[in-house]
Amino acid sequence: MLLDMAGEFQTALWETAWMLGIATLFSIIIGVPLGIFLFATSKGMFWQNKMIQSLAGTIINIFRSLPYMILLILLIPLTKWLLGTTTGPTAASISLTIAGIPFYARLVETALREIDRGVIEAAEACGASSWLIIKEVLIPEAKSGMIAGLTITMISLLGYSAMAGMIGGGGLGDLAIRFGYHRFQTEVMIATVIILIILVQLIQWLGDRLAKRAKKVAQS
Structure with a gap:
């Protein structure tokens, strides 16, 4: 039975990779600057602004507090409006992206807060501009933590992508629901779970290796 569905699994795997890739890309592009902004506007930092920091933090927390299924329906x-359709992996990637950006932004902020303040103060004492500090101090020092945070984000998004299959988002979740649940093909459900476990392990393994490498570079 599973061999007969090899094509279905291949398509579902590609759709999951497509959704995850889009969401991860935009989580990096928007989440990293947003996390840096949250850190830089916090108390004692070079862009300190309590009102803006609180407002941005509140908005991010609102999106983070919404369960993914509710966010999926709200969006x-x-x-x-954006795509002209609400089904398919590209459509599902929009909700994944909206869920991933605030999640990763907070992890980036957390990674930045782990930097020794003395390093930042030393750069400020040398007359470095805020942009130079971000480029030459914050990002290099926090890179390991940011990679670890991205690993967590990708694993979470992978789980969300499976849920997106419940409303026609495609991917492995859609396959499990259509065949494993509605058609009572237990072997399909089990195979899907195994594939998701393998994907999580691969993402975690790669993320750990990259994080360790970045940490060694920062310490050298």
């Missing part, structure tokens, strides 16, 4: 009108 259906936006998805329809």
